[in-house]
Amino acid sequence: MGLKSVLCAQIEVKANKDVFHDVFTHKPHHISTMCPLHIQGCELIDGVFGTVGSKLFWTYNLEGKKKISKQIIEGIDEGKKVITFKEFEGDLVDKYDSWKATLHIEQKGEIDLVCWTMEYERPNENAPELINLLDFIIGMTKAIDDHHVKRN
Numbered sequence: 437m438g439l440k441s442v443l444c445a446q447i448e449v450k451a452n453k454d455v456f457h458d459v460f461t462h463k464p465h466h467i468s469t470m471c472p473l474h475i476q477g478c479e480l481i482d483g484v485f486g487t488v489g490s491k492l493f494w495t496y497n498l499e500g501k502k503k504i505s506k507q508i509i510e511g512i513d514e515g516k517k518v519i520t521f522k523e524f525e526g527d528l529v530d531k532y533d534s535w536k537a538t539l540h541i542e543q544k545g546e547i548d549l550v551c552w553t554m555e556y557e558r559p560n561e562n563a564p565e566l567i568n569l570l571d572f573i574i575g576m577t578k579a580i581d582d583h584h585v586k587r588n
Contacts (some may be wrong), residue, residue: 438533438557443570446542446549447577451584453541453548457517459580460539462486464494471579473497474572481506488512492521498572503527510536517541528569533557535566537573550577 449456459467462485464478476495483490487509494505505526512519518540528535535556542549552573556566 438559439561439563440555440557441565443554443566444552445570445574445577446551447574447581449548449550449577449581451581453543453550454517455584456539456550456577456580457514457519457541461512461514461519464492467576467580470583471576474576474579476502483509486512491524494526496572498527499568528556528566531559532563532566533559550581552577 459470464485465480468475468477474496476497477493478495479493481491481493488511490509492507492509494507496503496505503526505523505528507521507523507526510520510522518538520536520538523529523535533556535554538553538555540551540553542551552570554566554570554573558565
């Protein structure tokens with residue numbers, strides 16, 4: 437049995453908060469044009485964009501190294517603006533026993549927050565916490581925000 441870990445981040449955004457849910461749910465293949473330094477591609481390998489059970493193939497650059505991730509969309513809640521991805525093949529599950537990320541949108545007063553929660557299982561104490569991946573996700577979120585703010 438591995439060691440369960442959870443990392444969370446809340447990022448204040450200037451763009452319309454609905455943009456993030458829409459992009460990650462219905463248009464993930466557009467993300468590489470919004471933050472090309474982070475994401476190089478997203479392809480649909482099974483299903484339909486925006487539906488539970490769909491499978492995505494991501495290519496990304498983490499700390500100067502090309503990485504891949506095949507993920508299934510485990511859940512979508514349009515009303516609460518929540519989407520959950522689970523990696524079933526790729527660089528993360530090659531080294532970790534499991535990995536899941538949930539994106540949800542919160543509003544605190546006038547502030548819109550993009551919130552990410554990563555849940556994963558380290559195989560042993562020698563496997564590092566995924567702080568570098570959380571930093572990557574924060575940077576990607578800020579790049580997507582900047583892309584939409586500049587466009588509008």
